[in-house]
Amino acid sequence: MGLMEQQLAIEAISRILLAGMPPGTERVVLTADVISTETRAVYLAVYPNGEQAKFSPGRPVDDEALDALRDAMYRDDVGTWFGMQFVQLADGRTSVQFNHDHDPQLAATADEWRLDLDVYPRSSEQVPAWLAARLQG
Secondary structure, three states: OOHHHHHHHHHHHHHHHHHHOOOOOOEEEEEEEEEOOEEEEEEEEEOOOOOEEEOOOOOOOOHHHHHHHHHHHOEOOOEOOOEEEEEEEOOOOEEEEEEOOOOOOOOOOHHHHHHHHHHOOOOHHHOOHHHHHHHHO
């Protein structure tokens, strides 16, 4: 997939976060760790005075939206991201950072990690040591 698909996936997530943004919020931060079989998402509201609070949006960002972004960002032999921090500002601007290599600390089985690697293949040089260890079971 290409840049257009990445942009469309980011815009879809942005719309969901904007719709669920608590009143008076300056920005919301979605921190998500994702593999093919497991998702952990934490939503943080940040207010103009600097106060922060976890919240549950009425409609959370679903696995379909996250998978679409992982699909769009997949690169042959390199893989895709395991985690992201998506910052949605109240004025509509976004900032996204991705984790391609660090352990997302998900409680997945070796089979689940293998499935994710089957869906998003990486060359052996691109498999981090922590992932190689998890694949061993």
